[in-house]
Amino acid sequence: MASKTISTRCCVVGGGPAGMMLGFLLARAGIDVVVLEKHVDFLRDFRGDTIHPSTLELMHELGLLAEFLSLPHQTARTLSARVGGMEVQAIDFGHLPVHCPFIALMPQWDFLDFLAHHARRYASFRLEMKAEASDLIEEDGVIAGVTARTPEGAIDVRADLTVGCDGRHSTVRDRASLKVEELGAPMDVLWFRIHRHREDPADTALVMSPGHVFVSINRGEYWQCAYIIPKGTADNVRSGGLGRFRESVARIMPIFHDRTEEIADWDAVKLLTVQVDRLSQWYRRGLLCIGDAAHAMSPVGGVGINLAVQDAVAAANILYRPLQSGTVGEDALRAVQQRREFPAWLTQRGQIFIQNRVIAGVLGESDALKPPLVLKLLQHVPFLRRIPARLLGMGFRPEHIATPDVMTAPATRHTSPVSDVA
Numbered sequence: 001m002a003s004k005t006i007s008t009r010c011c012v013v014g015g016g017p018a019g020m021m022l023g024f025l026l027a028r029a030g031i032d033v034v035v036l037e038k039h040v041d042f043l044r045d046f047r048g049d050t051i052h053p054s055t056l057e058l059m060h061e062l063g064l065l066a067e068f069l070s071l072p073h074q075t076a077r078t079l080s081a082r083v084g085g086m087e088v089q090a091i092d093f094g095h096l097p098v099h100c101p102f103i104a105l106m107p108q109w110d111f112l113d114f115l116a117h118h119a120r121r122y123a124s125f126r127l128e129m130k131a132e133a134s135d136l137i138e139e140d141g142v143i144a145g146v147t148a149r150t151p152e153g154a155i156d157v158r159a160d161l162t163v164g165c166d167g168r169h170s171t172v173r174d175r176a177s178l179k180v181e182e183l184g185a186p187m188d189v190l191w192f193r194i195h196r197h198r199e200d201p202a203d204t205a206l207v208m209s210p211g212h213v214f215v216s217i218n219r220g221e222y223w224q225c226a227y228i229i230p231k232g233t234a235d236n237v238r239s240g241g242l243g244r245f246r247e248s249v250a251r252i253m254p255i256f257h258d259r260t261e262e263i264a265d266w267d268a269v270k271l272l273t274v275q276v277d278r279l280s281q282w283y284r285r286g287l288l289c290i291g292d293a294a295h296a297m298s299p300v301g302g303v304g305i306n307l308a309v310q311d312a313v314a315a316a317n318i319l320y321r322p323l324q325s326g327t328v329g330e331d332a333l334r335a336v337q338q339r340r341e342f343p344a345w346l347t348q349r350g351q352i353f354i355q356n357r358v359i360a361g362v363l364g365e366s367d368a369l370k371p372p373l374v375l376k377l378l379q380h381v382p383f384l385r386r387i388p389a390r391l392l393g394m395g396f397r398p399e400h401i402a403t404p405d406v407m408t409a410p411a412t413r414h415t416s417p418v419s420d421v422a
Contacts, residue, residue: 003153008034008126009323011145011159013133013172015042017108018291018308019165020115025316027125030406031323034157035125036148038132042109042116049108049217049224050302053093053393055309056100061401065099068114073106074202074218078385079392081206084369090378092385093393103393105204105218108305122406131155133166136175136287143176143286161328163315164289165308168275168296173289178279183352185274185298186360187213188234190227192269194249194256196220207252210365214252223256225249226299227269230363234271242266274298276348276355282341283333290315290336295344298351300359301392307347313399314339320403343396350391 010026012019015037023035051073059065079091093101119125130151137145137156145158164172173180196218207214213228227249229237237245246260263269278295282288291308315336322328362369371379378384 003155005156005158006034006126006128007158008032009159009326010034010161010163010319011036011157012163012165013146014164014166014170014291014293015039015112015116015127015129016165016167016291016308017111017305018293018312019163020112020119021309021312022163022165022290022315023125023127024115024119025312025401025403026320026323027119027122028405028407029316029320029324029403030122030124031320032124033126034159035119035127036131036133036146036157037127037129040130042112049106049111049219050305051104051106051111052303052306052395053096053098053100053102054395054398055306056102056104057098057398058309058313058401060099064114064118069100069104071106071110071114072220073104073110074220076103076105076204076218077101078203079103079206080203081208081375083208083371083375084210086371086375086379088371088375088379089382090375090385091389091392092382093389095386096389096393098394101393103302107219111305128155128157133171136162136172141285143284146172160286160326161319161323162287164287164293165291165312166293168277168292170289170293172287173279173293176284176287176289178281178284178289180277181280183276183278183348185276185352186231186355187228187363188231188274189272189299190229190234190237190269191272192225192227192263194223194225195259195262196222197259200255205253208362208369209252210367210369211363212248212252213359213362214249216253225253226272228359228363230360231274238266245269272299276352278344278348282337283330285330286328288315288319288333288336290340294337294340295348297348298355300351300354301347303347303351303392303395306395307344310343310395310397310399311336311340313401317399317402339397346396 009032012023012035026033059068080089131148133146133148135147205216215226217224250257282294290311297304322332
């Protein structure tokens with residue numbers, strides 16, 4: 001039996017990008033909201049940290065861009081790849097019609113702390129750390145909240161609406177028995193750090209060589225490295241020995257040849273099991289799932305954070321008025337899915353195409369690689385780099401803030417509904 005009960009308009013399960021952005025926007029609009037985060041803080045490594053132009057534009061719309069960019073970060077205005085022996089500049093964000101035509105590389109914990117800090121300015125916001133949702137409260141077929149485990153005992157959070165933002169291993173969607181469609185992935189990722197020297201290049205690098213795909217992300221003092229392997233082969237890599245793994249890293253990235261000893265043991269190499277799936281229906285009465293809980297993304301393109309944030313913005317735009325009245329019907333929940341399902345589907349299709357047609361082919365290749373025609377075109381026709389920049393930087397349906405700020409706007413004043421947002 002729960003030791004205490006909390007009542008709120010909206011209970012958000014999960015303090016990741018989708019959950020924190022949704023909680024912030026709803027509190028900003030005057031909605032009573034509780035966010036449950038199972039960890040003691042946001043400080044966890046090997047999480048996505050690419051903040052794309054679409055998300056930076058939202059920071060501008062919120063009036064927070066200058067403060068946000070004062071946090072430690074690196075910028076990537078172009079993205080390049082080395083395929084075989086050919087260097088290709090594939091993407092140029094410089095022509096995007098936004099305030100920040102670049103990717104900001106920022107640790108995700110800083111991003112989440114930033115959102116939490118601003119959300120706490122609103123009396124209607126409550127963040128419960130070390131609170132792990134364990135089950136749903138259901139009454140007469142309607143989800144009426146969640147039960148969560150805390151160090152002080154179980155708590156019930158009763159809410160007009162529960163939103164699952166608890167990621168690809170979502171307890172909420174599991175307990176709600178929402179149908180999951182598995183889309184598959186031919187790869188997993190080994191994550192580790194390598195110290196960054198002052199004379200190292202600044203750019204994030206993608207390297208493809210026969211049998212190998214490698215990404216190094218500039219995190220200032222160190223490189224966050226992604227060593228991509230065929231699905232389910234992590235044990236084979238480990239059984240080959242740490243020395244062989246270090247040699248492979250040095251061969252792929254020669255600038256690391258004098259520092260692979262920093263990979264001290266296998267504990268320093270974390271496995272990310274790549275999972276791509278989606279819900280056929282994102283909602284039940286009293287319940288909605290967004291972000292990875294609704295559509296787990298591949299790491300291809302680093303779009304997961306930004307798609308989750310876009311989901312949160314759309315959900316806040318559509319739901320804040322029904323939440324004000326306490327009457328969130330299935331039509332409103334369906335409207336969120338209808339708005340965000342298509343861009344999520346298109347993004348996943350693009351990721352799956354790259355996984356299956358490019359990455360899987362490179363991982364299975366033993367002969368010299370030849371850059372595909374599309375990369376050759378991007379190299380020789382710079383104008384074409386604007387196309388992937390637009391798709392990667394802004395997504396297929398960028399959202400805009402349409403919720404009010406109770407600190408600056410009269411309670412009776414509302415911005416345009418989401419249907420009027422481009």
